[in-house]
Amino acid sequence: MDDQTVASLTVTTTASALRRRSLLSAGLLGLLSACGTTPARPGAAGRPGQPATLDPDALPRDRAVRATTALAARYDAVLAAYPAAAGTLRPLRAELTAQLAALTRPLPGTAPTTSSTGAPTGSPTATGPTGTPAADPSTGTPVTVPGTRAAALAALGTAEQGTAQARYADLATVSPPLARLLAALAANGAQHAVLLGAGAPAAPPVPAPAAAPLPASALAALQATLSAEDAAVYAYGVIGAQLSGARRARADAAYQAHRDRRGALQQRIAAAGAVPVAAAAAYQLPSPVSDPASAVRLAALVEQRICAVHANAVQATAGPLRGAMAAALQQSALDALTWRGSGTALPGLADG
Secondary structure (H helix, E strand, C coil), rough: CCCHHHHHHHCCCCCCCEEEEEHHHHHHHHCCCCCCCCCCCCCCCCCCCCCCCCCHHHHHHHHHHHHHHHHHHHHHHHHHHCCHHHHHHHHHHHHHHHHHHHCCCCCCCCCCCCCCCCCCCCCEEEEEEEEEECCCCCCCCCCCCCHHHHHHHHHHHHHHHEEEEEEHHHHHCHHHHHHHHHHHHHHHHHHHHHHHHHHCCCCCCCCCCCCCCCCHHHHHHHHHHHHHHHHHHHHHHHHCCCCCHHHHHHHHHHHHHHHHHHHHHHHHHHHCCCCCCCCCCECCCCCCCCHHHHHHHHHHHHHHHHHHHHHHHHHHHHCHHHHHHHHHHHHHHHHHHHCCCCCCCCCCCCCC
16 A cells, blocks of 8 residues: 555544544544455466366355355254244344355455365355255254254354354455455354344454554554544543433443554554554534434444444454454444344445
């Protein structure tokens, strides 16, 4: 990323005594494109007249497809056994369908390639219609459903936890675009696990700041994320003033979480030999916040938009730092779920 591009991340201020930045353009929405997709790997599609080469992402993507298909089969089995649970489960099952579509189409910036099974990775994956006997796709045997509805939902939540953690395990070895997608899928799995009462899965650990340089694209992504965290801290100061009781406590916890992430970003950027971008004195909110309802709406919007900034940072970074950005994405996705009451299939991505 050249100096001109990095400079474009800096938001200009007005000439008024109190500097203001738009929460949507400076702090959150304007940073969603801070990290673009990576170019297609040379030779990935093969020479003319030759078959496509094996995609290094094929095995982890196949694992994600198989795991998502297995989850869908579990949902179908529980829905068939406990139709009264449809109000809870059908929205989550629909999000799995959207995830399969994302997993089985070409990733941005990459060429269609051949998977480890010999099928194009962009081809659709059939999951079987809901209402037919659900079977484990790896064995073909019917899915076993626990004997009570509560136990069945708990088992689904545990399966969501395990699937999310498997996606985190693949983050370090996959291409940047696939890492971004897997992190979004894991964040949604965390939302599902919480909705099903199982609790959030363990996210990747946040590494201690290391005194080491960063690639220009990674540094730009961290600066963009820092700007978004600054905006979130400001927004939660406004949000908390309009809330009381449990919702005020929730806002205070989110405020502190964003402060902590901001501090960690400042340390990592400084350790890379760069100057952390400074916060604005104030920010322009997207709409007036004058009562509890408008405060809750703003909180949900802040977390939704900051998910996209974290997803871009996952794509722009590597190693333990990539895991830390994925952990931040999961937390914002869970906070968005708390404020909004529902999740999204791909938190941080345009589809979600």
